[in-house]
Amino acid sequence: MDIIVFVKRVPDTSEADINISPDGLHIIEKDLVFDINESDKYAVEEAVQIKEKLGGSVTAITLGTDSSEDVLRRCLATGVDQAIRLTDEAFRDSDACGTARVLAAAVKDLKYDLILTGVQANDDLQSQVGPVLAEYLGLLHVTVVNKLEIDGKIARVHRELEGGVEDVLEVRLPAVLTIQTGINEPRYVSIMGIRKASRLEIKVRNAADLSLSPDGVGQKASQVKIEKLFIPVSNKATEILTGSLDEMTQKLAGIIKEKGGIS
Amino acid sequence: MVDTRTELIDRYDLTKCFQCAKCTAGCPVSLKSVLNIRRLMREVLLSPDLQGTFHKSEIWDCTTCQTCTLRCPRGLKPHELVINLRSLLVEEGEIPKTAIDALEGVYKHGNPWGRARSKRSEWSTGLNIKNLTEGDTAPLLFFNCCTTAYDPRVQEIGKALVTVLRTAGVDFGCLGNKESCCGSEVRRMGETGLFEMLSEDNLKLFQNSGVNEIVTVSPHCYNTFKNEYPEHSFGIKHYSQLVNSLINEGRLKFSRELNRKITYHDPCYLGKQNKVFDEPRNVINAIPGVTFIEFDRSRERSLCCEGGGGRMFIEASASGQRLAEIRARDAVEMGVDIIATSCPFCLLNLEDAVKTTGNEGKLVVRDILELVVDAL
Amino acid sequence: MGGILVIAEHRKGDLLDVTWEILNKAAVVSESTGQRVTAVLAGFNVRAMAEKLAGRAHKVVVVDNPELANYNYEVYRDVLTGIIKNLRPVLILIGHTTTGMDLAPALAAHLNIPLATACIDFSIEDGKLTAIRQMYNGKVNARVCFSSSDCYMVTLRPGSFSVETENAWGGEIQSISLEVEKPSGIKFIRSVEAALGEVDITQADILVSVGQGIGDKKNLQLVEELAALLGGTLSCSRPVVDKKWLPKERQVGSSGKTVKPKVYLAIGISGSFQHLMGLKGGTIIAINKDPRAPIFRVADYGIVGDLFQVVPVLKEKIKSLK
Numbered sequence: 023m024d025i026i027v028f029v030k031r032v033p034d035t036s037e038a039d040i041n042i043s044p045d046g047l048h049i050i051e052k053d054l055v056f057d058i059n060e061s062d063k064y065a066v067e068e069a070v071q072i073k074e075k076l077g078g079s080v081t082a083i084t085l086g087t088d089s090s091e092d093v094l095r096r097c098l099a100t101g102v103d104q105a106i107r108l109t110d111e112a113f114r115d116s117d118a119c120g121t122a123r124v125l126a127a128a129v130k131d132l133k134y135d136l137i138l139t140g141v142q143a144n145d146d147l148q149s150q151v152g153p154v155l156a157e158y159l160g161l162l163h164v165t166v167v168n169k170l171e172i173d174g175k176i177a178r179v180h181r182e183l184e185g186g187v188e189d190v191l192e193v194r195l196p197a198v199l200t201i202q203t204g205i206n207e208p209r210y211v212s213i214m215g216i217r218k219a220s221r222l223e224i225k226v227r228n229a230a231d232l233s234l235s236p237d238g239v240g241q242k243a244s245q246v247k248i249e250k251l252f253i254p255v256s257n258k259a260t261e262i263l264t265g266s267l268d269e270m271t272q273k274l275a276g277i278i279k280e281k282g283g284i285s
Numbered sequence: 286m287v288d289t290r291t292e293l294i295d296r297y298d299l300t301k302c303f304q305c306a307k308c309t310a311g312c313p314v315s316l317k318s319v320l321n322i323r324r325l326m327r328e329v330l331l332s333p334d335l336q337g338t339f340h341k342s343e344i345w346d347c348t349t350c351q352t353c354t355l356r357c358p359r360g361l362k363p364h365e366l367v368i369n370l371r372s373l374l375v376e377e378g379e380i381p382k383t384a385i386d387a388l389e390g391v392y393k394h395g396n397p398w399g400r401a402r403s404k405r406s407e408w409s410t411g412l413n414i415k416n417l418t419e420g421d422t423a424p425l426l427f428f429n430c431c432t433t434a435y436d437p438r439v440q441e442i443g444k445a446l447v448t449v450l451r452t453a454g455v456d457f458g459c460l461g462n463k464e465s466c467c468g469s470e471v472r473r474m475g476e477t478g479l480f481e482m483l484s485e486d487n488l489k490l491f492q493n494s495g496v497n498e499i500v501t502v503s504p505h506c507y508n509t510f511k512n513e514y515p516e517h518s519f520g521i522k523h524y525s526q527l528v529n530s531l532i533n534e535g536r537l538k539f540s541r542e543l544n545r546k547i548t549y550h551d552p553c554y555l556g557k558q559n560k561v562f563d564e565p566r567n568v569i570n571a572i573p574g575v576t577f578i579e580f581d582r583s584r585e586r587s588l589c590c591e592g593g594g595g596r597m598f599i600e601a602s603a604s605g606q607r608l609a610e611i612r613a614r615d616a617v618e619m620g621v622d623i624i625a626t627s628c629p630f631c632l633l634n635l636e637d638a639v640k641t642t643g644n645e646g647k648l649v650v651r652d653i654l655e656l657v658v659d660a661l
Numbered sequence: 662m663g664g665i666l667v668i669a670e671h672r673k674g675d676l677l678d679v680t681w682e683i684l685n686k687a688a689v690v691s692e693s694t695g696q697r698v699t700a701v702l703a704g705f706n707v708r709a710m711a712e713k714l715a716g717r718a719h720k721v722v723v724v725d726n727p728e729l730a731n732y733n734y735e736v737y738r739d740v741l742t743g744i745i746k747n748l749r750p751v752l753i754l755i756g757h758t759t760t761g762m763d764l765a766p767a768l769a770a771h772l773n774i775p776l777a778t779a780c781i782d783f784s785i786e787d788g789k790l791t792a793i794r795q796m797y798n799g800k801v802n803a804r805v806c807f808s809s810s811d812c813y814m815v816t817l818r819p820g821s822f823s824v825e826t827e828n829a830w831g832g833e834i835q836s837i838s839l840e841v842e843k844p845s846g847i848k849f850i851r852s853v854e855a856a857l858g859e860v861d862i863t864q865a866d867i868l869v870s871v872g873q874g875i876g877d878k879k880n881l882q883l884v885e886e887l888a889a890l891l892g893g894t895l896s897c898s899r900p901v902v903d904k905k906w907l908p909k910e911r912q913v914g915s916s917g918k919t920v921k922p923k924v925y926l927a928i929g930i931s932g933s934f935q936h937l938m939g940l941k942g943g944t945i946i947a948i949n950k951d952p953r954a955p956i957f958r959v960a961d962y963g964i965v966g967d968l969f970q971v972v973p974v975l976k977e978k979i980k981s982l983k
Binding site (some may be wrong): 034037038039053055057082100134207208209210211212215216217 | 376377378380382387389392393394399401402403404427478481598
């Protein structure tokens, strides 16, 4: 089985303070820790597990500057066979379709039975690239896959819905599947493993290599553009308690009781 | 770390092991785990299936307390064999999920708790501690430790040390948010590559800070800086050694009586591994109003609290009584008010044990620094 | 032709709340722009739902066919492509649900329609469409605009607008019969209902809910004790289930359960959109060390602090109140 996995380098925003640049168009990246997008990590693990079971190869591809090579090295250390980085000034500020166009061009000449990527990127939360890529490649797709079995030319998948419900589907391969977190348990990638992987070559491709016209990608071709980023202000009147720990918890306990929280 | 049988036999002198079983007889986790260090030494030597010898969940039960190594009559190091075998599992990516989280936390954020680096020195807000990475200078570095920085209970110990150092007029500074994990538990979980990276980066940081001496809160940081880091010329002290000197030099004077019965739990990484037994006791006994009672299992025989060897991040494979609970029950029987200790992991584990054995109210656990501050 | 098209989503004979929410917003926009609202309902045996929709749109277009009984991208793409090409709306609205998001991006790319997803609002002013969408765990919002097009598509987060309405429209229902080809690439096999666990958090009045902030399975004891003290039930957010610290039956959120307790204590929960989707009402109290966590935008009361410091003291205060 030859599998292609698309991965993205994103900032870890769980505890970090996020600040917006003065021009209101980007977030300030200094002091942010970057890593592979969470659902992409599960997609890579799934691809490698399938390869370990059925044989074949896994190729990881990312669209990014050279800092994205950390993410690719991690993929190689996980057991991915080949890594490709797509980079070009022209790709900057692509919308989802622009990104998908670049990714589609990258796989045009590659042999594959299955394409995986994460459900959504935790930075822009768009969840678009997987299905749009499928459309551009003339493939079908299933999103939010939390269980995957390969049976010859068919993938049997569980698509996760709201409320813990799942749809079971069979998809003819090749197809694009977007992978949900929790589908497997990603293995640990050690520093030594990453060091060993640094010896493997990461292929770099630009717009010319992919025969892409700069007008078809990046900001020029973008149909959805960010006008402004802002920190959301709540309309709700949230009462944040103040005072010493003793005072705050005393007050909160009273509120809990008042609202029927003690039975 | 080595990865073939021949290299393992060679590195750990496995042919010298004559299976006397003093190691397993002294191993504290053998009270509750199927981990058998004596058998492991033999299996690695003889078993045709090397992989099978260490693909066992009990290999993660070891706390690397070093009782086995200290007792071995042939000077062998069984605990180091365990660490090496763990490193083989790490390279395969086959480690407990919680260990993955801890290691990734150290790699990304500089601490195993997965907390943001930008919040590392929040515990000391308002204390105006010198920041040696931002131009301040001092001869002594107070190395906080990830647990001191982020665990609210242990933050109290960090604050206590600041109070003690200032009261004694000691000139010191910290590394602020640039401080990263010492790597002790990282090494013990088998992530040798990450440990090497940390030790190199930390030494550079220490060198740039211009200090001569480093004092730690945690015996784990103390032990690894002193014994496992690449060669360096920093004087490494655990706070108990420093505070003991300050008391002897008359720079710390007590004005209050504690009037308590106190026992002391020797942390493995300070006591049996580094022979620092007397200094903590001297400090406790210097406090007025203290009645000191020794555990039966004290000093070299102190019962491991199960915090070392990465165990703060890994659940034991076997269920069963936590060793710290045995300590708590013993202390209650002895009739003491306070278990004093000098290690953040021991403190947290013993406090948990006091709760889970239902002895809240009968017994409290305190770090020695807290007792010192109470009596100043 | 113009108009606003709302793709109605339904499951097992019921229309999803998000469909009503979007129709409400569409009604408001219709009023200010004069664009008429058409609801599109594709499925099998959907007459009853079509009638309900007719009360909330100018027109309802219905395609009723056995091949549409279960959502299948292949089939729905072909049916909706036909309808969209026929009606030529200026704006297409779809719920940002897992099914909506399986459909929208590829359909939009198929028809070359600019699409903004994960939006919580949109507006048309002076003929220009802008939308507000969420980014970075909900910590940052973006106002986006579109390059000129005949048609635009937006997916909208459930809960962005009110479900209730006072309007009552008498929309016309138009049934369309289409040749629907059997799908060849994707085959629907069956649906799997959520497994019934030991605990039903949807029945609880008091929920103590724990998130990733708890840090480790062994720290759960702290919140379990709090739940017991309050006479409540323990629930959690998705990361806690992913890490296998608690079983899935305890999960509140879009991929877990929807709860409506009297009091909801969110401890160490950031408040991601998916989690909040499962929380419908009650007094929400948040304890989190990050003052910018999205949970504080929806909470009624909050303490910014380390849960390991706050919860033990809170327990004491509650004990003394009981």
